[in-house]
Each structure stands twice: as C-alpha cells, then as structure tokens.
Amino acid sequence: MSTDPQQDGQAGQEWRHWHEQREAAVSSPYGPLSLTGTHWLADFPEGRLPVVPGEWREDGGEVLLSADAEDALTVDGKPFTGTVRLTADHGPVHESRVESAGRRLVVLRREGLWAVRDFDPGSEARRAFRGIEATAFDERWVVPGVFRPYGETRSVRVENADGRERGLGLAGELVFDLHGGAHTLQVAVEDDGSLWAVFADATSGRDSYRFRFLRPAAPAADGSVTVDFNRALLPPCAFADHFICPFPPPGNTLDTAVAAGERRLNLS
Helix, strand or coil: CCCCHHHHCHHHHHHHHHHHHHHHHHCCCCCHHHEEEEEEHHHCCCCCECCECCEEEEECCEEEEEECHHHCEEECCEEECEEEEECCCCCCHHHCCEEECCEEEEEEEECCEEEEEEECCCCHHHHHEEEEEECCCCHHHEEEEEEEEEEEEEEEEEEECCCCEEEEEEEEEEEEEECCEEEEEEEEECCCCCEEEEEECCCECCCECCCEEECCCCCCCCCEEEEEHHHCECCHHHCCCCCCCECCCCCCECCCCCCCCEEEEEEC
16 A cells, blocks of 8 residues: 555545555455365256255245255354255355355345355465555545435446446436536445446546445435545455456436546455
C-alpha cells in the first residue's frame, strides 16, 4: 500500500484501517482466496463432484448428501455417514454445516440451481497473496450524491464471471458529479439499506481490475448519500475464478477514470 501526505488526517487514518481490515478478511482461512471450486449439481447428475467427497443430489427445495466412513465428512461438527437433507448456507463460510478435513463445503442456490462451493485454507491463491494494490486516500474522490429509487425493483440480465447470464436486481439510481460531469450508476439496496453498485470506468482492464464494486452507506431521508471511491472494492472473482460476480449492467461504465480504491491483487 502506498502512502501519501493526504492520508495524515482522520479520514486517511480511517481508510488505512479499512484497507488493513480488507486485506485481513480476504486472506483469512475461509476468505475469498480459499475458494477452489463452485460445482453446479445440474452438471453432475450422477452426484459425484470433482475432488469433493460424498454424493450430492438436488431434491426440489433441498440437497441430499450421502456419505460413508471413507468420505470422512463431518456435518454440524460430528462425523457423518448416511444421508442428510441440506438447504442453502447463509452464514459465514466457517459456519457451514459440512466440512472435509478442514475444507468447508458450502451449499449455494442461485435462480433455482444448486451448487457446492469448496473453500480450502490451503489454496494456492491464499499462499500467493501479498496484498491488495490500492490508491492512497484522496479526499477529492469523496463526493456528494443522491439516491433516486425506482417505483419498484427492476431485474436485468447480465453476464456473470463464469460466463452465464443471470438476473441482477436494481432498486434505483445513484447520481453524483465527478471530474466536472454528472454521472449515474444503477444500484441495488441491501437488507441494511446500504447501496451496492457494480461499475467499470476508464481504468478497468488496464490500471485496475475489469470492474469493481461500490458500497455507499444507506441514504438519508432526503436521498442524500456520500459516494467515496476511495473504497471502491475488488469483486470476489478478482480473488478466485470460481465466484460468479455479475458484470456491470448497461449504463454502469463511467466515461471517466476512477484512479481510486482497490485496483488489483499483489501475488507472489
């Protein structure tokens, strides 16, 4: 991480703390660097997934996992044999129900399709990680914005990082001025009221990853919100190829360079 005199204030100190927390989180044993596979059950009708023990089959609104002693699986922290019904895991990775010799097997559902994700603390990507390249804090990248909600949530089909097209829910537009021009990003609203945008800009694919995320805090009652590009985030698929991050929806590619925030990984 580079340093800069503009980081000496409280905002710069808060950014450094945020950046350090980000690096610690992504490099944790079950952070995004540890994801070594996302296996869609529909692609393996026989129930046997690559390098994942047990037999996994979808059964309507659940997944059936069958295993014997040789599979050496644990479910809910106890050695498991037989058959168990599973639903999608929604908590932290380390709290997933199924474990295999330290690896966490996370059940995932997207648009009615089931998958199993394999998180391995010993992954090659985690061993090679040397930090996140990020631009030093600069207050010029903190600008006021306004959130304009749609009358109802819209869904657009966008390509995802795994090459498949999926729906992306959008709840409104984030409007702000940057580099002397007005810009708009379509955004989703998270459960806690915060906003989420998938965006690209003139640096994407050259000086930064091909797209990034932006997560402004919940807007005030009048729709005002602070837009801080110092906290532009690399998407999970920048850390592991097995994530299914959505690409920016139409209109979310800014025609200006956002030389701020996280840019790319440092790998050995």
